[in-house]
Amino acid sequence: MFPFQRLSGIAPSIALVGLAAGFALATPAVVAQSTPQAPAQISPAPIWPKVRNSLFSTRTIDENAGEIIVLEAPNRAEDASTVPIAIRTQIMQSPSRYVQKLYLLVDNNPSPIAAVFELTPDSGRADIETRIRIEQYTDVRAIAELNDGSLYMASRYVKASGGCSAPAGKDPKEALRNAGRIKFKVDGPLAAGKPAAVQLAISHPNASGLVLDQVSRLYEPAYYVRKLTVRYGDKAVLTADIDFSISENPNFRFYFLPSSDGALYADVVDTKDLSFSSEVAVKLGGIASNTR
Amino acid sequence: MNRSRAAGRSTLASMVLLASVLLPQTAAAASAFSIERVAEGVYLHRGQQQDATAANGGDIANIGYIVGDRCVAVIDSGGTLAIGTALRDAIRRETAKPICYLIHTHVHPDHSFGDPAFADPATMFVAHAEYPAALAARRDGFLANLRYTLGAAADGSGSTVPTLLVQDRETVDLGNRCLSLQAWPTAHTNNDLTVFDERTKTLWTGDLLFVDRIPVVDGRATGWLKVMAALRALKPAHLVPGHGPVQHNVDAAFGPQQQYLDQLINSVGAALKAGTTLAQTVDTLGREPPQKAWLLFDDYHRRNLTAVYTELEWED
Ligand SMILES: [Zn+2]
Numbered sequence: 001m002f003p004f005q006r007l008s009g010i011a012p013s014i015a016l017v018g019l020a021a022g023f024a025l026a027t028p029a030v031v032a033q034s035t036p037q038a039p040a041q042i043s044p045a046p047i048w049p050k051v052r053n054s055l056f057s058t059r060t061i062d063e064n065a066g067e068i069i070v071l072e073a074p075n076r077a078e079d080a081s082t083v084p085i086a087i088r089t090q091i092m093q094s095p096s097r098y099v100q101k102l103y104l105l106v107d108n109n110p111s112p113i114a115a116v117f118e119l120t121p122d123s124g125r126a127d128i129e130t131r132i133r134i135e136q137y138t139d140v141r142a143i144a145e146l147n148d149g150s151l152y153m154a155s156r157y158v159k160a161s162g163g164c165s166a167p168a169g170k171d172p173k174e175a176l177r178n179a180g181r182i183k184f185k186v187d188g189p190l191a192a193g194k195p196a197a198v199q200l201a202i203s204h205p206n207a208s209g210l211v212l213d214q215v216s217r218l219y220e221p222a223y224y225v226r227k228l229t230v231r232y233g234d235k236a237v238l239t240a241d242i243d244f245s246i247s248e249n250p251n252f253r254f255y256f257l258p259s260s261d262g263a264l265y266a267d268v269v270d271t272k273d274l275s276f277s278s279e280v281a282v283k284l285g286g287i288a289s290n291t292r
Numbered sequence: 293m294n295r296s297r298a299a300g301r302s303t304l305a306s307m308v309l310l311a312s313v314l315l316p317q318t319a320a321a322a323s324a325f326s327i328e329r330v331a332e333g334v335y336l337h338r339g340q341q342q343d344a345t346a347a348n349g350g351d352i353a354n355i356g357y358i359v360g361d362r363c364v365a366v367i368d369s370g371g372t373l374a375i376g377t378a379l380r381d382a383i384r385r386e387t388a389k390p391i392c393y394l395i396h397t398h399v400h401p402d403h404s405f406g407d408p409a410f411a412d413p414a415t416m417f418v419a420h421a422e423y424p425a426a427l428a429a430r431r432d433g434f435l436a437n438l439r440y441t442l443g444a445a446a447d448g449s450g451s452t453v454p455t456l457l458v459q460d461r462e463t464v465d466l467g468n469r470c471l472s473l474q475a476w477p478t479a480h481t482n483n484d485l486t487v488f489d490e491r492t493k494t495l496w497t498g499d500l501l502f503v504d505r506i507p508v509v510d511g512r513a514t515g516w517l518k519v520m521a522a523l524r525a526l527k528p529a530h531l532v533p534g535h536g537p538v539q540h541n542v543d544a545a546f547g548p549q550q551q552y553l554d555q556l557i558n559s560v561g562a563a564l565k566a567g568t569t570l571a572q573t574v575d576t577l578g579r580e581p582p583q584k585a586w587l588l589f590d591d592y593h594r595r596n597l598t599a600v601y602t603e604l605e606w607e608d
Binding site: 162 | 343433478510511
């Protein structure tokens with residue numbers, strides 16, 4: 001394997017490279033031997049053991065727990081910037097037994113811990129749908145921690161999209177202009193004691209920023225939503241610590257357990273410590289309601 | 293001019309043997325590097341209508357050059373150093389005039405990773421004002437993808453930071469030949485730039501026009517429709533798309549792409565109205581057969597649905 005670069009390094013003449021290319025023209029049989037190498041994208045040292053150790057130490061994790069937790073993700077990231085995933089748990093949240101934390105991990109992203117969700121019995125159901133960025137071929141993991149401390153994991157391997165797909169935002173200026181808008185929606189009709197679906201969408205670049213580029217001299221600090229809190233009256237429903245592995249315009253679908261008329265409140269804080277709030281009415285028997 | 297060419301050759305003669313040893317697998321793209329004449333002084337190398345593979349060496353985008361009385365403008369450098377080099381050789385076979393501009397139609401790697409072949413202080417690299425930031429955010433990822441696909445054949449390839457940025461419009465003169473450059477609002481990407489050769493009324497669209505190959509939305513579909521209307525109004529006699537054959541009829545050129553984008557926007561808009569989630573929408577609409585037999589439909593349609601869904605859900 002002799003890269004082109006070597007040759008131009010020996011004699012950095014355009015004409016030389018040109019001649020060499022002309023020469024290669026005569027050796028197509030050799031050219032055909034060029035095959036893709038072992039996936040260069042996959043990091044040689046798996047990050048999972050480190051992450052596992054830092055989050056869970058030596059605690060046992062049940063990795064064969066389809067009856068407790070399921071992770072839905074596409075086999076291939078169609079758009080690297082927006083990969084829909086769903087964590088579904090099979091446990092009805094009750095004060096005696098409930099999922100109190102859900103960890104969402106993307107092994108090969110620059111920041112593997114995409115989100116840590118905290119839930120309560122008032123969450124009704126510990127199911128969460130969101131969208132993540134996928135930088136490269138990777139395992140995606142969802143880990144449920146029950147109130148008794150037991151841990152259950154589901155994982156899926158997601159292929160990167162390749163080509164011109166990128167996890168970066170498509171129109172960063174537009175995203176910045178619209179930062180802070182919130183859409184908050186409850187699916188009706190609502191019945192006491194029956195978990196109801198909620199959608200919370202936050203307009204925000206949620207970007208990793210640009211590292212200083214030696215040539216372009218560009219530098220932008222990371223700017224993303226770091227925390228969101230959802231309350232039903234004064235009862236906690238969902239708390240999440242997130243970062244830029246969550247897609248631009250962070251979008252979450254989750255549940256809460258209605259008991260009486262009232263309101264859901266969402267508070268969002270980003271890395272510039274700007275906070276955004278929204279609320280939506282809860283009316284038993286009522287149809288779907290939106291941000292008010 | 294001829295003198296420098298001759299000098300280049302003579303110092304190279306002794307290097308042939310070395311080259312044969314060092315370059316057993318120079319990109320396949322270099323073999324049979326075709327050039328076609330679009331109009332007087334306008335030349336095109338047509339990329340293959342495929343995704344980048346080891347077999348096609350990443351030679352999948354339309355690239356080319358325009359020759360004026362004084363100098364040459366290159367439009368896009370191709371997907372690898374080898375392709376850029378092959379284009380440069382083709383230019384040198386045609387003319388000894390200096391290359392004064394390398395104009396980038398947008399940031400995608402199949403159009404720009406041949407840049408190093410044109411590294412020369414006399415060559416100005418031109419691009420949309422949003423190009424540098426888009427490149428900085430994507431370059432490493434694009435390079436990793438290219439290495440994954442091509443292995444060592446990707447070495448030396450990469451996009452170079454432009455030296456002349458176009459905010460809105462700019463004219464460059466190649467010597468009795470003016471090219472109008474226009475930077476567009478977000479459409480195929482947020483950094484699309486077109487080149488209009490006033491002399492022959494040739495419009496080089498970059499990926500604002502896909503012919504036969506499925507269009508890819510990496511910006512805003514709704515913005516793209518607006519830009520297409522503006523491009524039609526230029527009444528070009530010839531159109532060089534980013535992918536696919538040269539066109540001479542504006543309606544025939546843009547019609548299928550217009551229909552595809554309209555259909556994307558309408559179907560995704562309806563799904564959003566019905567409260568369908570992103571995953572459900574991509575799953576359901578992704579199964580519907582195409583209206584037209586687009587090349588690479590299965591590879592990009594679901595991605596386009598995703599992009600348009602996330603675009604439209606914040607439109608109201
Ligand atoms: Zn493109």
